[in-house]
């Protein structure tokens with residue numbers, strides 16, 4: 615199997631092009647190939663597939679073998695991949711995901727190189743039951759939640775995949791390993807949840823660290839950055855556009871007041887290409 619190792623701010627993926635549909639063993643392959651000791655090593659396995667409603671379809675498997683409905687960093691990588699390989703000639707393309715349907719992607723190209731990618735991540739889902747959570751509220755803002763004997767307050771947002779945003783004193787030094795795993799599987803979240811720990815620096819800058827559903831601590835999370843911006847607007851702590859600073863770098867997120875869509879802008883990078891027996 616040929617693959618391209620790519621990342622979005624250090625959130626890394628094994629990208630596979632050429633399949634007509636998701637392989638039946640995609641989940642087992644994800645666990646095997648994402649393993650950082652016995653496999654290639656990555657946060658996820660990403661397939662670029664044909665689509666009936668967009669230029670391409672993206673399916674993403676977390677490193678634990680679970681499938682996610684959406685992945686912000688991966689969709690930027692997919693857009694760069696198809697442009698670099700000449701599968702598209704326009705700098706504006708559409709990519710279908712399970713969680714958000716056909717999404718518009720704008721490539722910022724200079725001298726033939728993809729510099730930045732802006733993705734329309736669609737409308738945030740704020741209804742507690744739809745996210746899904748067990749909380750009957752719309753939106754779910756600043757709700758108490760206990761984990762390992764500690765009480766936090768969270769705001770829940772879905773970007774096609776579920777997110778739990780918690781504000782802490784210092785996200786940069788926060789101990790993800792102690793609290794992330796318990797919150798990921800908290801009974802409030804029937805489909806588990808991605809957990810973001812955030813510190814608002816000012817109305818246009820938030821520090822965020824993430825414990826991802828099905829992948830654990832990653833260097834960046836695109837949908838998590840979107841959820842963090844939406845949550846911060848709901849909590850009145852930022853403007854509707856801001857820089858979200860992750861361990862692997864910065865994403866610029868805007869929650870547009872006119873169309874209610876969230877727009878994410880950031881980098882996408884190729885590390886190497888390879889072949890592996892599967």
Ligand SMILES: N[C@H](CCC[C@H](N)C(=O)O)C(=O)O
Pocket residue numbers: 625676681682683684685686687688775776808826827828829832834835836837838
């Ligand atoms: N672990 C996530 C999928 C990857 C999301 C993240 N890597 C991103 O960039 O949005 C989930 O199970 O919902």
